[in-house]
Amino acid sequence: MIEKQTNKLKILNDPIYGFITIPNALIYDLIEHPYFQRLRRVSQMGLSYLVYPGAHHTRFHHAIGSMYLMQNAIRILRFKGVEISLDEENAVYIAILLHDIGHGPFSHALEKSIVTGVTHESISLKFMVALNEEFKGKLALAITIFKDEYHRKFLHQLIASQLDMDRLDYLKRDSFYTGVAEGNINSERILTMLNVKDDTLMVEEKGIYSVEKFIVARRLMYWQAYLHKAGLGAEKLMEKVLVRANELTLKGVELPASKAFKYFLKNQINEDNFTNETLKTFSRLDDYDVFSSIKEWISNDDFILSTLSENLINRKLPKVKLQSQPLSLTQINKVKNKVKTSLNLSDNEVDYFVYSGEIFNQAYDSTKNNIQILYKNGKIKDITEASDHLNIQALSKPVYKYYFCYPKK
Amino acid sequence: MIEKQTNKLKILNDPIYGFITIPNALIYDLIEHPYFQRLRRVSQMGLSYLVYPGAHHTRFHHAIGSMYLMQNAIRILRFKGVEISLDEENAVYIAILLHDIGHGPFSHALEKSIVTGVTHESISLKFMVALNEEFKGKLALAITIFKDEYHRKFLHQLIASQLDMDRLDYLKRDSFYTGVAEGNINSERILTMLNVKDDTLMVEEKGIYSVEKFIVARRLMYWQAYLHKAGLGAEKLMEKVLVRANELTLKGVELPASKAFKYFLKNQINEDNFTNETLKTFSRLDDYDVFSSIKEWISNDDFILSTLSENLINRKLPKVKLQSQPLSLTQINKVKNKVKTSLNLSDNEVDYFVYSGEIFNQAYDSTKNNIQILYKNGKIKDITEASDHLNIQALSKPVYKYYFCYPKK
């Protein structure tokens, strides 16, 4: 709820943090801008609500929450004597608010199916540049920091690192809305432990156990929520729907869809052909375009498109096997042949129903942007060395799992 | 998350109650039915998320939560010696699960604009009857109880009364997701106080203060959340969009919309012409149909439709005055004239931009289905008499407020 009190205090209700204050008029105008309001219509966790019915929170809410944590981080760092100018403060608020503005429908669905040539980070930057023009250069420092071109590295690290405000908010928020209580982290306590030395973000010595628990919670959320078997099946199913729709469109079939959605179904967008018009069109694209189209496609003539669409809408999710070793080709082909026969499909077509792949998660990456522990005596250690017995080095090995999807009988 | 454990225990994660167990296979099949899955795509609080960014929870989640409270109520009543048969138990689970299945997009948007001839309660019943046929009569007792035609009244009262599982869940849930913490009620404690005498639901003596607080919380949620000024403006704006779209469609204009949505824009549905086909079509209609259409209408030729649609999508909400007395016609006309001139509108057209009306709330209705207090000595009193000094009688007077909406400059 954005309310003005004596025209000064604008506050929003947040079920997690209580009240969030909008720090100034520029931030308020950015939040009210249609580019940012679009995030209200982009699900933060994609289709995870098919598994965790509470997980309907949006990119909008996460971006605002990250900004709230940033406000606390700035306050705490200043309290500890770290000098941060008003311009720098304002810039990190803007940068964290807009860091994910480039996410498309269901956060990742398009990136993995029909807009594979551009990352969401790249689109976020394009939005910032466009807004900077509209707001007459007021976002310039935010962009510099976002691109990590500013000399005070810790400001970028607050936005993008292994302990940034983004992660501190989304782990807490996703844990809250899914009800996976073990993923809950004490963001407030971790913030209290932050410090800066040589313009680099550090965690004070006494924060070691909190960081450990943060990394373990992140790992748990990956396997229990983000990469949950049924949720993974839903996500892959949607990708298959989108790939099929793309394929049919490129063959000349006219599918019902919004204008914005048609634009991306027809044009294979990549970094080179991403124009201002592309950005404008992208800014009108959200979950509603994609899901309402899929609902219409249920009655489409194409058997594959209609079947997959109906499965997604009515939650007839594929059966998913998830294991530490890939299935053998023999096993996969056995299932493929069975499905080909029963559904009367060609070799190409069966790949829409039976497919496999790999997923991976790395709870902590020890090769770049390490979390640094600052000791009272001024010494600095990487968290993997500082933690006495919990082998964070071990946690830094990527974990691979292999999925195999096929229709339930 | 619906997971099977040794094929027996199916549980769902709920951020509010922790874990919810699906009691049996029939309930499981009803939940998996497309009619019920549709509720995943119907916002519980309509457009309130434009004011409270956390309020994206759905009718699906609320229905499951109400069933959870029902499971606890049955357990507690049995513990107190109230005999409830397995058939009765199962019937109230089904009835509470399906009590709101007739809600359309955004819960109330259609009822107040283009499908004004049928209530959502009536549509809920039609769905139950259809499901009863599909499930070969297994919902018969649930329907009898839902219609209040069963001799043991308390079973109906658990589903629909001033202290039913519906209210106990939605107040708690809406308070949770909006972050309006004062609306939080202790549903668990109130359940512990329930009892049955002469087949009528009662609250034990010691529960008086909890009931008082429940009524005050309900009142607070109405004025602070459900009828929040800005949320009311958003809701009224959407009604205006839908009324305009309906008007244009009936004039023969072909607006982009899903097939299901077009059906309701073109046909004026009421109790008399509500066929099986109508129900099937309704079952495919949800927030996505409505919102994606409104997004497309932004680029429509009709000035009114496109302007209102753009205002809704980009959250340019009308200015709302809310007061205890209606505005005078003179005041209203003054604003209408100003807007007519500035937007170049006719007398009829200006009503899409400037309008007024009344809302009301009655925290407790003392004229029907009163909450009964059961004393240790066996005596029974109405809560309005039992509560010593908090004048619940006073709370039972309907409160009227008058709104007036007009465009922000």
Add this chain to the structure above:
Amino acid sequence: MIEKQTNKLKILNDPIYGFITIPNALIYDLIEHPYFQRLRRVSQMGLSYLVYPGAHHTRFHHAIGSMYLMQNAIRILRFKGVEISLDEENAVYIAILLHDIGHGPFSHALEKSIVTGVTHESISLKFMVALNEEFKGKLALAITIFKDEYHRKFLHQLIASQLDMDRLDYLKRDSFYTGVAEGNINSERILTMLNVKDDTLMVEEKGIYSVEKFIVARRLMYWQAYLHKAGLGAEKLMEKVLVRANELTLKGVELPASKAFKYFLKNQINEDNFTNETLKTFSRLDDYDVFSSIKEWISNDDFILSTLSENLINRKLPKVKLQSQPLSLTQINKVKNKVKTSLNLSDNEVDYFVYSGEIFNQAYDSTKNNIQILYKNGKIKDITEASDHLNIQALSKPVYKYYFCYPKK
């Protein structure tokens, strides 16, 4: 946990508010002073833990929590343009921290039995004066505000009024530790609604429903927690123990007790004979003195003292009747006679086992220090007029109840 971070940030963990920061060195020194540390050994809710096993929180914790709310109140008022000097800020922190420092063992046990001649408010002031001397006048403004002799009335109102930081903390804290969830209030939201006009504390218009709910929660906590039947029985039992011990001591019996406790058992202290030595002795008196003595008295020769002591320690609480009308003398005497015979007691002695009295609660007092509502147009109304239908006027009538205690068989 009081920890120093880079010697600047001293924080304490609070289960309710998260982290509490000690604002400056003077406050830190006051907290570390033995006078204040004593509050760690004084139960906030007396013997209520015999009914609510979680309610073991102390006066120490409550005082710190009230100071935390005061810090937020000051920040919010300044944000709204209310000018508050650094000296005033510091003074209200001190005043709220020390407002209850005069509470004796179990908060109220002595006041109602053996130190009836001096109120705890009066003793609080004596402590402040003593500390002011020790800290060389640095508490002078705090004392002026505490005594309501400062020209800016709202500063006193933040410490002592119907919506002060004391109440906002204790209702929330007592609700939290007892688990009586309905008593929970949204202190944070209420603070957000505070404002000051003409140096008087006000609640902004939109806070009306929150204030209503605050008053209803207060009423509920009184009847459900503070005046809970079994808790009341425990409290009265302890008073009887103390009165008997006092009586025996004055007769010359030497009871085992700490030196400090003996001082108060032997001397009938009132305002006139309360010396510096009295204050020093009082500062050494806490729950441990009283409870460990009562444990020793179980093996005392006096039948009444030993029986009552054993009953209290082993939670053999009296039977308590609580009703809206006093019992008739005939009824009371009937029970007295029975107990006299069965325990072989004299007329005077039976009053230690069978007794009656009245308790009362007034959720809101409309006769003094009313809560003022400030409207956007600058008008001011008393909350009893502002609240549309919840008859707060009705809530302002004192509610009397009558208890009658006698031994369980």
Add this chain to the structure above:
Amino acid sequence: MIEKQTNKLKILNDPIYGFITIPNALIYDLIEHPYFQRLRRVSQMGLSYLVYPGAHHTRFHHAIGSMYLMQNAIRILRFKGVEISLDEENAVYIAILLHDIGHGPFSHALEKSIVTGVTHESISLKFMVALNEEFKGKLALAITIFKDEYHRKFLHQLIASQLDMDRLDYLKRDSFYTGVAEGNINSERILTMLNVKDDTLMVEEKGIYSVEKFIVARRLMYWQAYLHKAGLGAEKLMEKVLVRANELTLKGVELPASKAFKYFLKNQINEDNFTNETLKTFSRLDDYDVFSSIKEWISNDDFILSTLSENLINRKLPKVKLQSQPLSLTQINKVKNKVKTSLNLSDNEVDYFVYSGEIFNQAYDSTKNNIQILYKNGKIKDITEASDHLNIQALSKPVYKYYFCYPKK
């Protein structure tokens, strides 16, 4: 709050779990017994409240909470088809309720100072045997299970193992009351994952990440709460007070103390001379005896006793160094000499003010009673093997730290 509802449902309010139901009359009578009521006067976390002001919860509350978790565990295991008789059920409730009844004042203070010859586990058993006699053999099966002499091992494992109800409650409860939110564990979820195979307690495959997080939380609570530097200092200070008092008493000095406390100061109790009278005396000993005596000792003639006592009561805690290597004797002696001179102490006496030692924690012990993971295919693995990358093996190495305490200037 223990209340009877229609004489059947006895419930207690718990701030953590909501409501706890007392399952039957025998359990109710055990809870009301003075032996069990004594636990209301024994602090669960010793003196930790000097560091975490919220941590005033008691052994009483923890025992009741553990029983609540046991009720849930039994319900879940039965739901999964594990057969548990009514007698077995009742026995594990009794066993978990009484498992810690042998704890003395401040939970561990005596064990480490003046009653070093008997463990609290041994005293718990003595209490159970005494109660079994009083309740005519009704505790026999509980005792058999407690002693791990029953053939169905999982019943003992629910009471005492690396994933027992004791740990699941105390970690959650201590985290709650201290406010160290990272120590919070999802006991409810872990219970949902329990199963039994071959009469051995198992965790189902999907519970691996929850168990990991449980172990990491336990480790964190040790270093951040139980072995917190300042808390450790307070605990050691109290041990020194008790050792000194013991020493003086054995020399013939008559110190003020309760009868029960004097008994243990005068007699060196061990397994061999622990009589029925010892048990009875122990049953009268709690925090109040110890703390009220220490308060009196502040004015004792013995310089060491009075100084240490005053330091403890007024929270003048020793300075504590905590590090991964022991301090050298040279360093220690340097400080000792300084303190000897400044306080004018002999060689023996200085050890009361300057001392060192080691503490250790083992988050998971892989050598006995391992946590077993049960796979869907029926295979079983130790958690150290099952966890893919979090090296639980590493966590199972004991961590040693070395403390060094000396007076603050």
